[in-house]
Amino acid sequence: MNSKYSRQELFAPIGVEGQKRLREASVFVLGAGALGSSGAEMLVRAGIGRLTIVDRDIIEWTNLHRQQLYTEQDVVDQLPKAVAAEKRLRSINKDVQITGIVTDVTPENVLDLFAGHDLIVDATDNIETRLLANDAALTLGLPFFMGACVGSYGLTFPIGVQSGQPCLHCLLDTLPAQHMTCDTVGVISPVVVTTAARQIAGVLKYLTGTKIEPKLESVDVWTEERASIQVAGFKKSDCPSCSEHASYPFLTANLSIRSAVLCGRDTIQLTWPANRKVELSPFAESIRKSVSNLNHNPYLVACEYNGHRIVLFRDGRMLIHGTKNIVTAKKIAAELLG
Numbered sequence: 505m506n507s508k509y510s511r512q513e514l515f516a517p518i519g520v521e522g523q524k525r526l527r528e529a530s531v532f533v534l535g536a537g538a539l540g541s542s543g544a545e546m547l548v549r550a551g552i553g554r555l556t557i558v559d560r561d562i563i564e565w566t567n568l569h570r571q572q573l574y575t576e577q578d579v580v581d582q583l584p585k586a587v588a589a590e591k592r593l594r595s596i597n598k599d600v601q602i603t604g605i606v607t608d609v610t611p612e613n614v615l616d617l618f619a620g621h622d623l624i625v626d627a628t629d630n631i632e633t634r635l636l637a638n639d640a641a642l643t644l645g646l647p648f649f650m651g652a653c654v655g656s657y658g659l660t661f662p663i664g665v666q667s668g669q670p671c672l673h674c675l676l677d678t679l680p681a682q683h684m685t686c687d688t689v690g691v692i693s694p695v696v697v698t699t700a701a702r703q704i705a706g707v708l709k710y711l712t713g714t715k716i717e718p719k720l721e722s723v724d725v726w727t728e729e730r731a732s733i734q735v736a737g738f739k740k741s742d743c744p745s746c747s748e749h750a751s752y753p754f755l756t757a758n759l760s761i762r763s764a765v766l767c768g769r770d771t772i773q774l775t776w777p778a779n780r781k782v783e784l785s786p787f788a789e790s791i792r793k794s795v796s797n798l799n800h801n802p803y804l805v806a807c808e809y810n811g812h813r814i815v816l817f818r819d820g821r822m823l824i825h826g827t828k829n830i831v832t833a834k835k836i837a838a839e840l841l842g
């Protein structure tokens with residue numbers, strides 16, 4: 505009884521049989537920020553079979569106090585989170601098949617990304633992506649373990665674990681703290697770990713065959729307030745995402761260049777469609793004389809341009825920091841790309 509998972513197998517509700525089930529499981533972690541770091545590490549140490557972790561961002565100094573998979577060197581190297589996460593997770597448990605993917609999850613790619621997994625762990629930082637994932641998980645019939653935290657407050661809600669339960673779209677009007685972000689009101693690491701722990705306890709219960717109550721649970725680790733809400737009554741019979749005649753509105757694809765204001769971050773993201781991707785090396789060469797602090801690695805090109813920090817990712821996304829104005833961002837992109 506000294507194997508890697510012996511103390512987990514001694515825990516009666518999991519046991520040797522439950523451990524075998526974990527070994528056969530395939531989990532998708534949506535986001536490699538704070539919740540994604542904590543949740544993915546727990547799953548990998550628990551010995552699940554396969555883990556995919558997806559994130560669109562690079563590691564920054566402001567992430568390190570709560571995103572436990574990353575180091576100061578990762579910031580210096582300007583590594584994408586999904587790349588650094590994959591490397592660190594592999595070093596923790598070589599038995600798990602781990603794939604890190606650097607991309608933005610969009611209506612165009614979400615179904616392909618989710619397919620082949622047993623469930624989705626929500627570790628994204630915005631409601632738009634969460635609603636897209638809710639629609640995609642419902643389309644594929646996959647459970648979606650929602651989790652969110654800001655300040656000292658965390659929220660969890662398992663979706664698709666009981667027939668007839670409400671989905672995230674049903675609860676949209678009743679969810680608290682929707683317009684606060686980690687970039688406007690901050691966040692502390694204890695609430696990240698607490699929220700991730702609740703999510704992953706739910707995942708382990710689901711995968712090992714223990715019944716889960718679809719409750720909306722909240723905790724504030726600073727004020728020590730807690731709530732556990734039975735949400736069955738919130739189910740909407742005409743919900744566009746989970747009713748009998750669902751249209752999955754957040755899955756509607758858009759094939760033009762899309763722009764998004766990254767809430768609370770003073771940043772615009774422009775995304776080129778798959779058939780119009782910008783190649784990194786030619787782009788880096790073409791801007792070399794017009795920009796400063798140019799950094800080019802296999803995953804991205806980063807630079808400073810007219811007081812803005814610009815990052816172009818291999819998957820066709822450009823982040824323009826220092827503006828909330830989409831027109832300004834498109835003008836800058838046009839100036840650099842023609």
Ligand SMILES: [Zn+2]
Nearest residue numbers: 671674743746
């Ligand atoms: Zn619904």
